[in-house]
Amino acid sequence: MSRQYIIRKILIMIPSLLGISLVLFTVLAMAPGDPFEELATNPAIPPEVRAALRAKFGLDDPVWTRYLHWLVAMIQGDWGFSFVSRMDVDKLILQRLPVTLIVIGSSQIIAILVALPVGVLAATRPYSLFDQVANTLAFVGFSLPTFFTGLLFILVFSIQLDWLPFVYRANIDATGWQFYWEHIKQSIMPVMVLGLFQGASLVRFVRSSVLDVIKLDYVTTARSKGIGERKVITKHVVRNALIPVVTLVALQLPIVFGGAIVTEQIFRVPGIGSLLISSMLSNDTPVVMAVTFVIACLVVFFNLLADIIYGWLDPRISYR
Amino acid sequence: MAGLTPASLTADAPAPAVAAPRKNRPTSPWQEAWRRFRRHRLAVASGVVLLLLIAAVTLGPFIWPVAINEIDFAAKLQGPSWAHPLGTDDLGQDLLARLIYGGRISLAVGLAAMVVAVVVGVVVGALAGMSAGWVDAALMWLTDLFLALPLLPLLLLLMYLFRDHFKRMFGVEGGAFILIVVVIGGLRWMQVARLVRAQFLSLREKEFVEAARALGASKLRLVVGHILPNALGPVIVAGTIDVAAAIIAESTLSFLGLGFPSDIPTWGSVLRDAKDYLDIAPHWALFPGAAIFLAVITINFMGDGLRDALDPRRVL
Numbered sequence: 192m193s194r195q196y197i198i199r200k201i202l203i204m205i206p207s208l209l210g211i212s213l214v215l216f217t218v219l220a221m222a223p224g225d226p227f228e229e230l231a232t233n234p235a236i237p238p239e240v241r242a243a244l245r246a247k248f249g250l251d252d253p254v255w256t257r258y259l260h261w262l263v264a265m266i267q268g269d270w271g272f273s274f275v276s277r278m279d280v281d282k283l284i285l286q287r288l289p290v291t292l293i294v295i296g297s298s299q300i301i302a303i304l305v306a307l308p309v310g311v312l313a314a315t316r317p318y319s320l321f322d323q324v325a326n327t328l329a330f331v332g333f334s335l336p337t338f339f340t341g342l343l344f345i346l347v348f349s350i351q352l353d354w355l356p357f358v359y360r361a362n363i364d365a366t367g368w369q370f371y372w373e374h375i376k377q378s379i380m381p382v383m384v385l386g387l388f389q390g391a392s393l394v395r396f397v398r399s400s401v402l403d404v405i406k407l408d409y410v411t412t413a414r415s416k417g418i419g420e421r422k423v424i425t426k427h428v429v430r431n432a433l434i435p436v437v438t439l440v441a442l443q444l445p446i447v448f449g450g451a452i453v454t455e456q457i458f459r460v461p462g463i464g465s466l467l468i469s470s471m472l473s474n475d476t477p478v479v480m481a482v483t484f485v486i487a488c489l490v491v492f493f494n495l496l497a498d499i500i501y502g503w504l505d506p507r508i509s510y511r
Numbered sequence: 512m513a514g515l516t517p518a519s520l521t522a523d524a525p526a527p528a529v530a531a532p533r534k535n536r537p538t539s540p541w542q543e544a545w546r547r548f549r550r551h552r553l554a555v556a557s558g559v560v561l562l563l564l565i566a567a568v569t570l571g572p573f574i575w576p577v578a579i580n581e582i583d584f585a586a587k588l589q590g591p592s593w594a595h596p597l598g599t600d601d602l603g604q605d606l607l608a609r610l611i612y613g614g615r616i617s618l619a620v621g622l623a624a625m626v627v628a629v630v631v632g633v634v635v636g637a638l639a640g641m642s643a644g645w646v647d648a649a650l651m652w653l654t655d656l657f658l659a660l661p662l663l664p665l666l667l668l669l670m671y672l673f674r675d676h677f678k679r680m681f682g683v684e685g686g687a688f689i690l691i692v693v694v695i696g697g698l699r700w701m702q703v704a705r706l707v708r709a710q711f712l713s714l715r716e717k718e719f720v721e722a723a724r725a726l727g728a729s730k731l732r733l734v735v736g737h738i739l740p741n742a743l744g745p746v747i748v749a750g751t752i753d754v755a756a757a758i759i760a761e762s763t764l765s766f767l768g769l770g771f772p773s774d775i776p777t778w779g780s781v782l783r784d785a786k787d788y789l790d791i792a793p794h795w796a797l798f799p800g801a802a803i804f805l806a807v808i809t810i811n812f813m814g815d816g817l818r819d820a821l822d823p824r825r826v827l
Contacts (some may be wrong), residue, residue, distance in 0.1 A: 221653070
């Protein structure tokens with residue numbers, strides 16, 4: 192993989208980031224309402240003061256200058272102040288981000304651990320009973336909305352069986368192994384909800400991708416050389432079949448972040464998803480804008496990562 | 512090799528390649544599609560269930576004329592009984608009546624958002640497919656940009672910013688409905704646009720289009736009369752799946768408290784109210800959740816069957 196390829200991909204990322212910022216800003220600018228609306232009804236504040244405030248914060252400037260001001264502020268990390276949490280927005284987000292990334296990361300691992308063996312097995316025995324059951328379960332899996340699976344999990348594992356806690360606690364007063372065990376125990380349900388939902392859609396991708404590869408000539412060659420079936424599948428088929436799956440995992444990321452918002456809300460995980468919802472419900476606009484922007488940037492960044500991995504796995508791509 | 516594998520594995524084994532010699536009765540493409548659709552048993556069963564569900568929510572209020580907001584504290588949080596077949600909530604309101612009402616909204620939102628998505632998608636895709644050069648490039652850049660946007664955060668953001676405004680303009684229920692439909696539809700057109708563009712690119716070079724052009728058909732006539740009808744198959748499939756996705760999106764918004772307000776019972780908002788009573792009244796959460804699941808999975812299976820019927824070459 193050439194360095195040129197990576198640089199080209201990074202350069203392509205810039206316009207999409209600009210595009211996303213433009214979309215977000217347009218949405219914000221089109222939104223009705225005025226930050227100083229409340230002052231208009233306050234008799235203690237004369238209209239001149241309000242006009243001066245508007246001028247000071249640049250609300251009367253043309254749209255383009257406002258966009259540029261906003262963009263520069265976002266790039267410089269000056270994301271505003273959260274009046275609800277009483278702290279800077281960037282600090283608040285940095286505090287919440289690791290939890291979200293851990294939840295999403297481990298749920299992706301679960302999804303791949305489930306989808307890979309099931310998808311490969313289903314594709315090696317197409318139309319068998321296993322294949323049909325797996326496919327039907329996959330349909331069930333991605334037709335169950337995450338908020339309902341989450342509630343079902345709570346109902347079964349917390350209320351009926353009383354195995355797992357259903358509220359995520361950030362400060363656990365335990366030390367050593369106990370501390371880690373409690374953390375793992377309270378993460379199981381959010382991670383499983385997200386992971387199984389992702390896994391269900393991945394199974395079908397893996398299956399069709401393996402089916403595309405399994406009948407190619409080089410696989411027949413490998414078989415006719417007397418390599419065992421298991422080795423043919425793991426060494427020859429799966430390796431190539433997984434290349435498109437990498438892109439698909441990346442393309443699914445916007446959905447994963449959506450799912451993370453829902454699961455964080457249900458299990459009260461203190462990540463950026465629950466931060467987004469709580470700041471919407473308490474009208475904390477700077478936080479809302481910043482979180483949306485961060486999630487959008489993360490999605491673009493992971494897409495870039497997938498492109499680079501794709502180029503590394505399949506060198507033909509990077510010479511196009 | 513993809514062509515050798517039937518589009519979906521839930522379909523029965525493929526029919527023998529050489530069918531029994533039939534009489535030379537011409538079958539229309541739609542009859543052909545219907546024949547293929549019927550082979551997908553799960554899709555047919557799903558169609559029946561879906562029709563029953565639609566009948567239940569449209570005819571339900573006539574058979575079960577209970578008010579959705581009749582408060583009866585004596586009967587609060589009760590499980591299913593003859594008086595309340597699906598139980599009651601914390602105010603003693605009848606859940607069956609509320610779910611029937613919510614089902615109307617949820618299904619209507621799904622259909623309307625799908626129509627918005629398909630119309631936008633077809634227009635963008637057709638424009639891109641017919642006009643080569645920078646128009647095509649710009650439209651496809653826009654499509655890719657929208658595909659990279661995280662859907663749910665943006666949906667939430669739009670709801671958050673515009674909710675009160677729409678409430679003032681169109682009333683509580685109408686405002687929420689219009690906003691949700693426009694927002695969901697406006698963020699889900701990309702798939703259709705890409706499909707339509709791809710179809711247009713190959714169809715516009717076909718002989719029959721060439722013939723029509725040679726006969727002096729205008730560009731509009733070419734698109735509407737000749738190309739678009741042939742590009743419809745994948746669009747119908749994508750549209751079906753969009754209905755399911757829109758139902759999930761609406762329920763998610765309502766569940767998170769940014770869709771329909773609590774006093775309008777949609778499946779998602781009933782579920783949100785129910786989630787704090789899981790330990791004492793699990794039925795309250797189970798029935799709306801099951802309703803969403805049933806609607807979504809039947810629509811998804813229908814989509815799978817339609818894919819077999821209309822778009823037999825695609826494997827996934």
